Amino acid sequence: MSGAPTSGKPDAGAARAPAFDAAFVDAFHDLLGWRRDVRRFAxxxxxxALVETLLAQAHMAPSVGNSQPWRFVLVEDDARREAIRENFRKANAEALASYDGERAGLYARLKLEGLTAAPVQLAVFCDEGTCQGDGLGRRTMPEMLAYSCVCAVNTLWLAARARGVGMGWVSILDPLRAGEALEVPSGWRLVAYLCLGYPVEEHPDPELERAGWEARSGLSERIFRR
Known part of the structure; x- marks a missing residue:
């Protein structure tokens, strides 16, 4: 076929990938370490323009079959924000009731959201009915659409942290009620409700670890060989 590269040889028309030096690699390691779930916003x-840049970079995330199923909903209306806060309050009360004793007391003291102070609130939905990508890669694993949206969320998280912006993921919500409050299409599934803003304080360790809820375990406990 005319123009096809010779087997085993690089395509002369291909773009040259940038070289990431040791300083960049070290800085990227620091970025991963300082990426934290932020709940306290200034x-x-x-x-x-910054929000638009962050969303543009999130949109660069990989997706199954190049489906790009993420749908970003900027929640700016006060009444809709209050509906989300009420959703959280109800879900949080139900979660608290599932714990007993000291664990319940500790849970009650945790700061689990930034829904009042965060200047930007963003709901990320997965369009499960999208035709883009023509189903490639998800016949046996349809959940790959939602996983692709999670990739976009993580890309956004790192892009925000690189610019000194904090982000918190609020998962203590009824997803169906959240979708109703935001009046999105019925085929959209809530993947993440995010709060973004400048953090009040910076910490290299997770807040849940500092609060005594759960510590991060070592990598060796997460690697298995078969």
Whole structure:
């Protein structure tokens, strides 16, 4: 076929990938270490242009079959934000009731959301009915659409942290009620409700670890060989 590269040889028309030096690799390691779930936000807005840049970078995430199933909903209306806060309050009360004794007391003291202070609130939905990608890669694992949205969320998290912006993931929500409050299409599934803003404080360790809820375990406990 005319123009096809010779087998085993690089395509002369291909773009040259950038070289990431040791300083970049070290900085990237630091970025991963300082990426934290933020729940305490300063009273300072995020510039609209910055938010647009962060969403553009999140949109660069990989997706199954190049389906790009993520749908970003910026929640700006006060009444809708209050509906989400009420959703959280109800779900959080139910979660608290599932614990007993000291664990319940500790749970009650945890700061688990930034829904009041965060200047930017973003709901990430998965369009499970998208035709883009023509189903490639998800016949046996349809959940790959949602996993692709999670890739976009993680990309957004790192992009935000690189610019000094904190992000928190609020999962203590009824997803169906959240979708109703935001009036999204019925075929969209809530993957993440995110709070973004400048953090009040910076910590290299997770807040849940500092609060005594759960410590991170070592990598060796997560690697198995077969």
């Amino acid at each position: 009273d300072a807005p995020l510039a609209p």
